[in-house]
Amino acid sequence: MSGEDKYLRSNRLPHILCPGCGHGIVMGAVVRAIEKAGLDQNKTVIVSGIGCSSRLPGYMDFDTLHTTHGRALAFATGIKFAKPELNVIVVTGDGDALAIGGNHFIHSCRRNIDITTIVLNNRIYGMTSGQFSPMTPQGHLATTAPFGNVDRDFDICELSKAAGATYVARSTAYHVAQLTDLVSKAIMNKGFSVVEAVSQCPTYYGRRNKMGSAVDMMNDQKASGVTAAAAAKLTPEQMVGKYVIGELHKAEAPEYTARYHSIVDSLKDKEMK
Amino acid sequence: MLLLQGNEACVEGALAAGLDFYAGYPITPSTEIAELLAAKLPRQGGSFIQMEDEISAMAAVIGASLTGAKTMTATSGPGFSLKQENLGYAMYTETPCVVVNVQRGGPSTGQPTMPSQGDVMQARWGTHGDHPVIALSPSSVEETFWLTIRAMNLSEKYRTPVILLMDEVVGHMRERIEIPQDIGEVINRKKPTGDPKDYLPFKPDADLVPPMASFGEGYRFHVTGLTHDESGFPSGSNKITGELIQRLHDKIDRNYADIVQVETEHMEDAEIAVVAYGSTARSASRAVKQAREQGIKAGLFRPITIWPFPAQELKSCLAGLKHVVVAEMNLGQLILEVERQVAGAVSVGGIMRADGELITPAQILAYLQEVK
Ligand SMILES: Cc1ncc(C[n+]2csc(CCOP(=O)(O)OP(=O)(O)O)c2C)c(N)n1
Numbered sequence: 001m002s003g004e005d006k007y008l009r010s011n012r013l014p015h016i017l018c019p020g021c022g023h024g025i026v027m028g029a030v031v032r033a034i035e036k037a038g039l040d041q042n043k044t045v046i047v048s049g050i051g052c053s054s055r056l057p058g059y060m061d062f063d064t065l066h067t068t069h070g071r072a073l074a075f076a077t078g079i080k081f082a083k084p085e086l087n088v089i090v091v092t093g094d095g096d097a098l099a100i101g102g103n104h105f106i107h108s109c110r111r112n113i114d115i116t117t118i119v120l121n122n123r124i125y126g127m128t129s130g131q132f133s134p135m136t137p138q139g140h141l142a143t144t145a146p147f148g149n150v151d152r153d154f155d156i157c158e159l160s161k162a163a164g165a166t167y168v169a170r171s172t173a174y175h176v177a178q179l180t181d182l183v184s185k186a187i188m189n190k191g192f193s194v195v196e197a198v199s200q201c202p203t204y205y206g207r208r209n210k211m212g213s214a215v216d217m218m219n220d221q222k223a224s225g226v227t228a229a230a231a232a233k234l235t236p237e238q239m240v241g242k243y244v245i246g247e248l249h250k251a252e253a254p255e256y257t258a259r260y261h262s263i264v265d266s267l268k269d270k271e272m273k
Numbered sequence: 274m275l276l277l278q279g280n281e282a283c284v285e286g287a288l289a290a291g292l293d294f295y296a297g298y299p300i301t302p303s304t305e306i307a308e309l310l311a312a313k314l315p316r317q318g319g320s321f322i323q324m325e326d327e328i329s330a331m332a333a334v335i336g337a338s339l340t341g342a343k344t345m346t347a348t349s350g351p352g353f354s355l356k357q358e359n360l361g362y363a364m365y366t367e368t369p370c371v372v373v374n375v376q377r378g379g380p381s382t383g384q385p386t387m388p389s390q391g392d393v394m395q396a397r398w399g400t401h402g403d404h405p406v407i408a409l410s411p412s413s414v415e416e417t418f419w420l421t422i423r424a425m426n427l428s429e430k431y432r433t434p435v436i437l438l439m440d441e442v443v444g445h446m447r448e449r450i451e452i453p454q455d456i457g458e459v460i461n462r463k464k465p466t467g468d469p470k471d472y473l474p475f476k477p478d479a480d481l482v483p484p485m486a487s488f489g490e491g492y493r494f495h496v497t498g499l500t501h502d503e504s505g506f507p508s509g510s511n512k513i514t515g516e517l518i519q520r521l522h523d524k525i526d527r528n529y530a531d532i533v534q535v536e537t538e539h540m541e542d543a544e545i546a547v548v549a550y551g552s553t554a555r556s557a558s559r560a561v562k563q564a565r566e567q568g569i570k571a572g573l574f575r576p577i578t579i580w581p582f583p584a585q586e587l588k589s590c591l592a593g594l595k596h597v598v599v600a601e602m603n604l605g606q607l608i609l610e611v612e613r614q615v616a617g618a619v620s621v622g623g624i625m626r627a628d629g630e631l632i633t634p635a636q637i638l639a640y641l642q643e644v645k
Contacts, residue, residue, distance in 0.1 A: 012506065041493070042493065045488050045489070058506060058507070061493055062493055063493055064495045064496070065336070066496065066497035066499065068359055068498055071328060071329065071358075073329075074328065074329030074333055075332045075335060077322070077324070077329070077333050077336065078296060078334060078335060078336025078337040078339075079488060081322055082293070082340045082344075083340040083341075103325055103326065104329050107324075107329075260315070260320070260322075264318055267315055268318075271316070
């Protein structure tokens, strides 16, 4: 059986996503990455918050937890810390992870707890039909930014790196083979990993900002996502609107649950002496 | 024999009942609970984590409980407000956990080191939507020990969060306490027995409680805070929505006799009943004794289980009563429920204060002398 058949709950399909949405492509990449990483299906928990992206775990055949808006990482921390032998993967939206869940996000990075987080970045609040998110670029339109977004957007990967994540990567729904590879590497990292998956929302973001069809939006991902090597050859002006894709950061640092359990073990030793 | 604080007794009770996992965020007057567990849990292989806030602490506790751990978190007013979102999630997903609220003066940051009983209605209605709740209120250090065990047991038995509603006096005062070797029954959640492939995580047994698998056991089930059917997946059906909310209420209501506890003093021939709970019940007990010495036929009615409210027990006492007075450190919260249950059968009055001072025996006695 291929990854899709083995790891999807086919009886839950069809899904609720709009035609042209990129989230399904990202879900496909995640299940193929799980297969590639060789995770035990019965020892893997997928956790999400609230949003279109957060509905994905319902279609994935694992222990799955659809939590409250922004809190996926906090629930996931409880799962991983209570049962470190479980593989824990969080699927979250840009609003879920970085607006309401921003505090949990940076503290999860800081703890370097062994959780893999996939941020599906469609630059908008999809589920609630098109309000701006912390990833909506300045000037872009949203239902709550009818005159252009006043806010600036985050750089998810720089934020993750600065906050202490030990594996950080970015790819897009268009670059699905690369995305699969990066997610599997993120899963293999013993620590907190973030993969930003740029996804398209033609319904609530693309249409309002005249970005064309889903295919046009994916072509834009193809053109805007550049490798670090290609980016090095571009001037800052040429980089405007573009973003680097690929592995962006790797670091060695003690993992939270391992560190805690080494304390537990040392206390045991002391008690025996 | 030990000399312990209420907060310490809470920790001892939780550990005796099998606590595996604590997540919290420090706040006066509950902090000793976190500090003690930070030292004790790792010594016995348990998990202690200080989270970034109370929202995440509540979430972590639920995540841990879904892996099979027995869990607890402790807080006070401002943190209890933050826990409400995921407290509702725990109730709706039927995830056992104990939430301790050592009440301090509110609203807002209020009076961090002064006692209050201002969160009684928040404990009942703090999270949004129609929901049942179990909340217990200890009056002494020793009772805190036993009620923490009871809170853990009830949460496991009925797959529901249980609130231990302490107050600053009970949390911080020191009393002598005997911790026995044998603490009696320790209840663990029911586990499913059939083929994991056929597991319906929210299909209740006859007792209305569904058996609960843990993550990582091969059941591969889904949990959501959306309205869900027995399979655990979201449902848009009005019938399923109505039935789920009704079952969650029935699960508690039909087990009223098992959940509700009260203690009474001199109620047999009482003409005036003092209703009091938590530390206020201590003053009430003394005032009732003094009143009796002066020939005033007073009695004490002390709800140990605050929610569900001990309505049947109160009603069964009403026959000889002329008056009921509710003493509480707020401007009138549990009195609303007492009035509702008494429904005009006798007059109801209140002794209330929200200035951060205890209600004294003298204050209650003076009231009794006046209304006798
Ligand atoms: C506490 C709370 N606030 C607001 C909402 C409403 N809400 C649901 S989903 C959502 C935004 C989701 O956006 P994002 O995380 O970017 O995911 P997407 O739907 O775009 O995949 C909001 C604001 C909610 N469910 N809970």
